[in-house]
Amino acid sequence: MTRIIALANQKGGVGKTTTTLNLGAALAERGRRVLLIDLDPQSNLTMGLGLNPYEQDATAYQVLLNADRGAGFAVQPVREQLDLIPATLDMAAAEVELMMSLARESMLRKALHPLRNNYDYILIDPPPSLGLFTLNALVAATEVLIPLQPHPYALKGLTQLRQTITLIQKDVNPGLQIGGILFTQVQRNNLAVTLEERLRGSALGTLVYRTTIPQNVRITESSASGLPVIEYDRSCAGATAYLELAEEVDSGTAES
Numbered sequence: 001m002t003r004i005i006a007l008a009n010q011k012g013g014v015g016k017t018t019t020t021l022n023l024g025a026a027l028a029e030r031g032r033r034v035l036l037i038d039l040d041p042q043s044n045l046t047m048g049l050g051l052n053p054y055e056q057d058a059t060a061y062q063v064l065l066n067a068d069r070g071a072g073f074a075v076q077p078v079r080e081q082l083d084l085i086p087a088t089l090d091m092a093a094a095e096v097e098l099m100m101s102l103a104r105e106s107m108l109r110k111a112l113h114p115l116r117n118n119y120d121y122i123l124i125d126p127p128p129s130l131g132l133f134t135l136n137a138l139v140a141a142t143e144v145l146i147p148l149q150p151h152p153y154a155l156k157g158l159t160q161l162r163q164t165i166t167l168i169q170k171d172v173n174p175g176l177q178i179g180g181i182l183f184t185q186v187q188r189n190n191l192a193v194t195l196e197e198r199l200r201g202s203a204l205g206t207l208v209y210r211t212t213i214p215q216n217v218r219i220t221e222s223s224a225s226g227l228p229v230i231e232y233d234r235s236c237a238g239a240t241a242y243l244e245l246a247e248e249v250d251s252g253t254a255e256s
């Protein structure tokens with residue numbers, strides 16, 4: 001069965017896009033068939049794969065507004081085993097148009113239905129808000145991966161996100177699971193270590209991935225060059241961490 005993972009956190013800059021791109025590339029390298037969906041008008045994922053968001057004809061924008069067509073028409077191959085549905089910078093208008101439609105939070109789910117046997121993983125990268133794009137991602141998903149920067153306020157935002165997840169589970173997507181919480185941009189200082197230990201020791205502790213992603217400038221450089229970090233510098237700490245995360249995520253998949 002396809003695992004559809006929404007990388008959600010309404011806080012900006014926590015590593016949603018970076019993780020979508022690099023986890024996706026690492027899973028593809030493991031032989032998995034992977035589709036990435038850029039659901040953010042900022043189009044960072046599209047740009048991070050070296051594509052120009054001004055030049056895309058078929059985008060997540062059309063997918064959401066023409067859900068009956070199925071999402072297949074907007075899929076572009078970007079690497080072996082790795083496909084992308086790109087975003088476009090004027091996608092913000094889609095959110096307004098989407099407001100007008102019935103079942104507006106289920107459009108992505110509907111559009112992905114015909115693709116569900118083509119992939120082992122579909123990773124969705126929404127914007128930093130709990131608006132309609134993020135709701136579409138959570139309704140379409142089978143699980144949520146929550147990237148989190150170890151910060152004193154991070155846990156507050158987590159409460160709000162978990163409330164939203166609970167509502168979605170109750171109303172439209174009872175099968176939605178929290179796949180895990182991922183610490184990103186981790187610096188080895190006392191504050192980060194204390195916060196990580198506190199969360200691992202809390203009721204949420206079992207949800208935290210064993211793998212953490214270190215703060216690593218090679219990660220930023222790789223996105224700016226339009227490459228996954230495993231292609232940019234395979235031996236850097238960031239590449240090692242994302243390969244390890246792919247293994248951890250994949251170990252939750254039954255071998256077929």
Ligand SMILES: Nc1ncnc2c1ncn2[C@@H]1O[C@H](COP(=O)(O)OP(=O)(O)OP(=O)(O)O)[C@@H](O)[C@H]1O
Nearest residue numbers: 012013014015016017018128185214215216219220
């Ligand atoms: N592990 C890391 N080490 C160093 N820099 C990182 C790391 N992860 C992400 N970054 C950088 O931090 C910035 C924010 O990351 P990213 O775009 O992935 O976050 P986001 O949650 O998708 O942001 P937004 O909410 O705006 O969509 C980017 O410039 C990215 O290159």
Ligand SMILES: [Mg+2]
Nearest residue numbers: 016017040044
């Ligand atoms: Mg992003």
